[in-house]
Structures are given as C-alpha cells and as structure tokens.
Amino acid sequence: MTEKPLAIRFEDVTQIFGKPGGKSTTALDGMTFDIAQHEFISVLGPSGCGKSTLLRLVAGLVMPTRGKVSIYDMPVTEPRDEIGLVFQRPTLLPWFDVLSNVTFPMKHKYGRVDAADKVRAQELLGLVGLSDFADKRIEELSGGMQQRVAIARALLHDPDILLMDEPFSALDALTRDEMSFELLSIWTQRPKTVVFITHSIQEAVLLSDRIIVMTPRPGKIREILPVPLARPRSVDTLSDPAFLELSNYIRRQLFSHNVA
Amino acid sequence: MAKALIPIRDWLLLWGDRFAPVLTFAALIAIWEAACRIFDIPRFLLPSPSYIVVGAMDQTVATWAANIWATVKIAFMGYILAIVVSIPISVGLALSRFLSRTVYPLLVVIHSTPVVAIAPIIIVVMGTSALPRVFITFLITFFPIVVTTTAGLMATPQELIELSRSLRATRAREVLHIRLPYALPYIFSALKISSTLAIVGAVVAEFIAAERGLGYFIELQTSFLKINQGFAALVLLVTISLCFFQVIGLIQKTFAPWSLPKKQ
Ligand SMILES: Nc1ncnc2c1ncn2[C@@H]1O[C@H](COP(=O)(O)OP(=O)(O)OP(=O)(O)O)[C@@H](O)[C@H]1O
Numbered sequence: 001m002t003e004k005p006l007a008i009r010f011e012d013v014t015q016i017f018g019k020p021g022g023k024s025t026t027a028l029d030g031m032t033f034d035i036a037q038h039e040f041i042s043v044l045g046p047s048g049c050g051k052s053t054l055l056r057l058v059a060g061l062v063m064p065t066r067g068k069v070s071i072y073d074m075p076v077t078e079p080r081d082e083i084g085l086v087f088q089r090p091t092l093l094p095w096f097d098v099l100s101n102v103t104f105p106m107k108h109k110y111g112r113v114d115a116a117d118k119v120r121a122q123e124l125l126g127l128v129g130l131s132d133f134a135d136k137r138i139e140e141l142s143g144g145m146q147q148r149v150a151i152a153r154a155l156l157h158d159p160d161i162l163l164m165d166e167p168f169s170a171l172d173a174l175t176r177d178e179m180s181f182e183l184l185s186i187w188t189q190r191p192k193t194v195v196f197i198t199h200s201i202q203e204a205v206l207l208s209d210r211i212i213v214m215t216p217r218p219g220k221i222r223e224i225l226p227v228p229l230a231r232p233r234s235v236d237t238l239s240d241p242a243f244l245e246l247s248n249y250i251r252r253q254l255f256s257h258n259v260a
Numbered sequence: 261m262a263k264a265l266i267p268i269r270d271w272l273l274l275w276g277d278r279f280a281p282v283l284t285f286a287a288l289i290a291i292w293e294a295a296c297r298i299f300d301i302p303r304f305l306l307p308s309p310s311y312i313v314v315g316a317m318d319q320t321v322a323t324w325a326a327n328i329w330a331t332v333k334i335a336f337m338g339y340i341l342a343i344v345v346s347i348p349i350s351v352g353l354a355l356s357r358f359l360s361r362t363v364y365p366l367l368v369v370i371h372s373t374p375v376v377a378i379a380p381i382i383i384v385v386m387g388t389s390a391l392p393r394v395f396i397t398f399l400i401t402f403f404p405i406v407v408t409t410t411a412g413l414m415a416t417p418q419e420l421i422e423l424s425r426s427l428r429a430t431r432a433r434e435v436l437h438i439r440l441p442y443a444l445p446y447i448f449s450a451l452k453i454s455s456t457l458a459i460v461g462a463v464v465a466e467f468i469a470a471e472r473g474l475g476y477f478i479e480l481q482t483s484f485l486k487i488n489q490g491f492a493a494l495v496l497l498v499t500i501s502l503c504f505f506q507v508i509g510l511i512q513k514t515f516a517p518w519s520l521p522k523k524q
C-alpha cells in the first residue's frame with residue numbers, strides 16, 4: 001500500500017507454547033502481514049489473543065513454531081539492534097537515578113557509558129519532557145514520568161523499530177491522553193516503525209496508520225484497517241466524524257463474537 | 261492553666277513514644293528485681309538483675325573480652341563463609357533448572373538435619389580447632405540466605421530480563437546488573453535473620469567443644485551453679501546479636517538505601 005521499504009514481515013506465523021503432545025497453547029495462528037518502514041501500527045485484540053507474543057517474535061525473544069518473521073528482509077534469528085522495547089510497567093532500576101536509567105542499555109550491553117551516551121540521554125529526557133529530572137531518584141517520579149523515562153531508555157540507541165506493549169495502560173486517563181500526543185510528537189521528530197499494542201480503541205485510532213484487529217484465542221488477524229485521518233493529529237481529531245466512525249466500527253467488530 | 265499543660269502533655273507523648281522501647285526494658289528489669297526480692301526467689305534458680313551485675317564484676321574485663329572475642333570470631337567467620345557460599349549457589353539455583361532439581365533437594369536435606377545432633381560428629385571428624393565451630397555456624401546460617409536470595413533473584417521483573425535478552429547482554433551481566441541488585445532487599449533480610457543465627461551457631465559449637473567463648477563460659481559456670489555469671493554471659497550474647505543485626509541494617513542504609521522497605 002506504500003512505496004516505503006518493508007520493515008517487518010510475518011509470513012504464516014504460528015506460535016504454539018508447550019510441548020507437542022502435552023498440554024499446548026496456540027498463541028498465534030497463521031499470521032501474515034507487512035509493516036512498512038516508519039509506519040505506526042497498532043495491534044488491538046482481546047486479552048490473551050497473543051499480542052505480547054507477536055511483539056516478542058518481532059523482538060527475536062521467541063522463535064516462531066511455524067512460518068517466518070523477517071525484519072528488513074532478513075529472518076529474525078536473535079534480538080536485533082534496531083529494536084527498542086517499552087513495556088506496560090516502566091520497570092526502571094530503583095538503584096540508579098533517572099539519567100543512569102536512560103543510559104542503562106549501554107552499560108548493560110557494552111559495560112560502559114561514555115560522555116556521548118550521556119548527552120544523548122539528556123536530549124531524550126528533553127524530548128520526553130523531563131530535562132530537569134536527570135538526577136532524580138526513580139521513586140520521586142510519578143507513574144507517567146517513569147513511563148517517559150522508560151521510553152527515553154528505549155530510544156537511547158536510536159532504534160529504527162519501537163515495540164510498545166500496552167505502554168500507557170497502567171496510567172490514569174488524563175496522563176494517558178497526554179502521553180499519546182507526546183508519543184505522536186516524538187514519532188514525528190524521530191520517525192520510527194512503531195508496533196503499538198493496546199486495549200484501547202481510541203488510542204489505536206488516534207495514533208496509528210493502520211490497525212491490526214485480532215480474534216480471541218488462538219490469535220488470528222480479523223482485519224487490518226487503514227486509519228483515514230490526516231496528520232498531524234490533535235485533540236480535534238478525537239471529535240472528527242471519521243475518528244468516531246472507525247472507533248465504532250472496531251468496537252462492533254470486537255464485540256460481534258459475543259453476540260453471535 | 262489547662263492550656264499551659266498542653267505543651268507539657270505533647271512533650272510527654274513525644275518523648276514517651278521515642279523512649280517507649282527503653283522504658284519497657286527498664287520497667288521489666290525493675291519488676292524482675294522487685295519479684296526476686298519480694299518473693300525471695302533462690303539465687304541459683306533466678307538471679308536478680310543486681311546479682312547478675314555482681315556476677316559480671318566477679319570476672320576480669322580481660323576474661324570477658326577473651327570470651328566475647330572467641331565467640332564473635334567464630335560467628336563472624338561462619339557467617340562470612342555462609343554468605344560467600346550461599347550467593348553463588350543461589351545464582352546457580354535461580355538460573356539453572358538442572359541445579360535447582362539436583363542441588364536444592366540436597367540443601368533441604370542438609371538443612372533438615374538437626375545441627376545440634378550432628379555437631380558432635382562434625383567435631384569428631386574435623387578435630388578441635390576453630391574449623392568445626394565455623395562449619396557448624398555455617399550450617400545454621402547458610403540456608404535462609406540461599407532460599408531468600410534465590411527467591412529474590414527469581415523475583416526480578418520479566419520485562420527487565422527480556423530487555424537484557426533484547427540487548428544480547430551476557431548472562432553474567434544479567435546477573436550482576438539486574439538480578440543481584442533486584443535481590444538486594446531479599447538478601448539483606450536474609451542477612452539480618454542469619455546474623456542472629458550465626459551467634460546461635462557459635463554458641464552451639466562452643467557447648468560441644470571449646471575452651472573459650474561465651475557458650476563455653478555459660479556451660480562452665482552453670483555446672484558450678486554460678487547462674488548469675490551464666491546470665492551475665494547471656495546478656496552479652498543478646499547484646500552482640502543485637503549489634504550484629506544493627507550493623508547489617510546500617511550497611512543496608514548506607515550502601516543500598518533504596519532497598520529498604522518502603523515506609524507508609
Ligand atoms: N512463555 C509462554 N509459555 C506458555 N504459554 C504462553 C507463553 N507466553 C504466552 N503464553 C500463552 O499464549 C497466549 C497469548 O499470550 P500473550 O501474552 O501473547 O497474550 P496478550 O494478547 O498479550 O494478552 P494480554 O492482553 O492479557 O497482555 C496466552 O494464552 C498465554 O497463556
């Protein structure tokens with residue numbers, strides 16, 4: 001659908017957990033889709049449908065039982081440097097201050113943090129609106145601020161692909177909206193391929209270029225929906241008729257199996 | 261008039277709260293002393309606090325110091341040995357299913373063996389040097405450290421382990437940078453429990469074979485029915501235990517304040 005190069009490709013990917021023969025769970029069943037470079041994709045689906053598993057497959061943390069996952073046309077066989085991870089919980093390190101948390105990936109991967117890393121970390125803290133918090137302890141930050149630090153940490157090595165697993169779902173509704181817009185602004189300033197997992201239809205529609213809607217277990221693709229909303233998006237987008245129409249459509253789709 | 265009393269009342273409440281633990285002890289000792297005198301309890305059954313003080317003064321400072329040093333030395337060596345052995349074992353147990361299926365049951369069996377019962381055997385096997393006493397102390401102290409540290413290492417958030425994997429960091433760094441620091445609150449509570457157990461271990465060992473130490477001293481004095489001297493040694497043991505415990509707390513507060521339990 002775009003001329004942009006391909007970033008992520010799933011070809012008939014099936015993920016089964018547990019021993020064959022024993023008790024096993026099919027988490028994903030025959031997933032096929034493409035994600036273009038610097039596309040913002042949301043994955044929406046009921047709990048337990050395999051969204052986190054999908055992310056782990058892209059991250060190279062688990063290998064598919066069947067099928068092929070590739071990044072830039074190369075099959076994923078191990079975690080790659082192009083990837084940044086953000087989780088539902090900020091999971092920062094309470095024994096470090098904010099700046100050291102952001103530079104932690106360097107320390108962890110290479111065993112040292114140089115001056116350039118610190119400069120970049122400070123820039124990223126500016127990007128997430130925490131310039132003045134570099135030397136604060138983690139416990140002094142609110143949940144929203146901690147998640148911003150986690151985002152800065154994921155961006156430190158300037159990954160081309162950002163994987164986010166329900167990053168805002170532990171936040172209160174107001175902070176959540178604020179963070180959505182902030183993420184959009186970060187994404188505009190530093191274009192990346194984003195795979196964004198969420199339970200929130202509004203979040204998915206507001207943020208994404210396309211939305212992958214999944215079926216309940218075993219997770220399959222129900223539908224891949226393009227979002228026909230102009231960018232940059234703002235608070236006004238939330239009251240755009242196209243926004244409401246798409247949101248309602250997805251809601252009906254997700255709940256239809258309960259009715260049928 | 262009543263208004264003027266309010267600051268005094270607040271002052272009393274404040275200081276009462278601050279000194280409540282000390283006051284409790286002082287009251288208990290007073291009751292003890294009074295009970296001994298009023299009911300005329302025989303001195304060889306329950307010596308009064310004042311008689312214990314008299315007992316303490318019967319020995320020279322040098323004697324006390326030598327006995328304290330002997331016990332503290334054994335307790336400390338056994339304790340350090342337990343830490344040095346337990347933490348690597350915990351890392352192994354936390355990382356390897358094979359080790360937790362093979363070594364862990366073994367540790368449980370060792371821990372379930374009453375140390376007091378095998379202590380005489382250990383002394384026969386290892387001789388009468390400090391070695392068997394250190395080993396007995398080790399046996400009593402290591403298990404809480406292993407179990408609690410392993411639990412701490414396993415309690416590391418899964419996300420951080422995945423972050424580590426996604427960075428393709430080495431297993432050693434995963435343990436050093438993430439798992440061990442995350443386990444520190446657990447490790448420190450284990451160290452506190454084991455600090456007092458170390459004194460228990462040293463005393464048990466001294467009961468069985470020693471010619472110095474507070475445990476040996478208690479055994480010796482009580483065999484001569486000098487109960488007040490035994491009690492004096494006991495007070496010292498309790499004090500040493502408390503100090504040991506406090507020192508660990510202080511180390512935690514100084515070097516890893518973030519690992520302290522959160523106050524409400
Ligand atoms: N490592 C694993 N071993 C065994 N089963 C697993 C493993 N990881 C996931 N599963 C199973 O796979 C299914 C999908 O899990 P997954 O975490 O991907 O769902 P999810 O869509 O992210 O759910 P949620 O919205 O609740 O986060 C679940 O049934 C889960 O129990």
Ligand SMILES: [Mg+2]
Nearest residue numbers: 051052053165
């Ligand atoms: Mg999930």
